[in-house]
Ligand SMILES: Cc1cc2nc3c(=O)[nH]c(=O)nc-3n(C[C@H](O)[C@H](O)[C@H](O)COP(=O)(O)OP(=O)(O)OC[C@H]3O[C@@H](n4cnc5c(N)ncnc54)[C@H](O)[C@@H]3O)c2cc1C
């Protein structure tokens with residue numbers, strides 16, 4: 468048995484200082500991912516800094532100089548966030564993404580920050596008997612020649628071909644969320660699109676955060692488009708399964724012309740994939756199925772597939788088409 472120190476600090480600043488002081492320390496949220504990794508030997512921290520009891524549990528609206536925002540404390544549990552009336556009415560894609568993830572029991576335990584920073588579900592990452600550059604840099608990538616149905620089709624590198632697992636992160640990426648981070652130098656706000664990384668030659672790094680950076684909150688901007696939004700998840704069974712691909716989308720139409728559209732894909736890359744090319748092809752133009760399919764294909768032009776991932780291209784194409792057509796139909800009612 469390995470010895471492990473456990474600390475429950477009484478403030479966010481004390482938590483950050485505790486992790487900054489010890490290279491082998493990790494934050495502990497709900498523990499639904501990290502505790503599994505302790506058991507599997509995927510993570511072996513010397514110190515666990517439990518932040519789950521810090522009072523970062525509010526969901527509150529506030530007005531900033533650049534409009535109104537919803538601020539979600541990092542310790543808001545996934546179930547509570549999905550059920551929150553403001554989230555359900557003004558950010559329905561976020562509520563749907565949460566409810567599409569994991570199971571009721573896990574959502575009761577999992578936190579907002581922990582969900583965003585959960586690690587990949589690549590089977591080799593979780594199996595310490597196999598090479599994996601993300602777990603053990605320089606050891607190789609077993610997924611290149613092995614089981615690869617969940618692998619990335621966009622933005623992968625020869626070092627790592629895995630995908631990001633969080634449903635919530637995909638919805639937040641489409642909604643232009645901002646992550647509030649407290650580090651040893653103070654607080655900063657990181658747009659979620661800049662939080663996650665592509666693997667490149669450093670696949671061990673999922674995000675731009677340092678180990679002692681604590682996510683304290685997530686902020687969502689109020690926007691008409693975010694209210695006309697939804698989340699579609701394609702998976703092997705209706706619950707308790709990670710996404711093969713997923714789509715978070717919002718659409719604002721006036722007279723059949725696209726005023727605003729936001730599109731993010733899950734299950735296709737090492738990070739939630741904001742489909743900016745497709746958005747640009749659709750914006751300010753009449754909306755119809757042909758234009759939509761052409762825009763999606765533009766985004767997918769750089770997709771790289773194998774025999775195991777080839778089906779992801781039609782999957783993401785069809786899921787995105789279906790999702791946006793449904794949003795357009797709703798807008799027309
Ligand atoms: C069987 C199963 C099925 C699942 N299915 C899905 C699914 O379909 N979709 C989905 O999205 N998820 C799914 N999950 C993952 C689940 O949602 C995550 O395990 C959970 O969201 C992690 O949250 P947590 O609070 O328990 O994080 P923890 O396990 O406590 O932490 C996860 C990581 O984040 C770090 N961390 C935690 N909080 C912070 C913070 N505030 N600041 C900085 N770092 C922090 C920890 O150090 C750790 O590295 C599934 C999990 C299981 C076990």
Ligand code: SF4
Nearest residue numbers: 589599608627628629
């Ligand atoms: S795809 Fe990434 S996480 Fe999976 S084995 Fe390769 S390096 Fe490891």
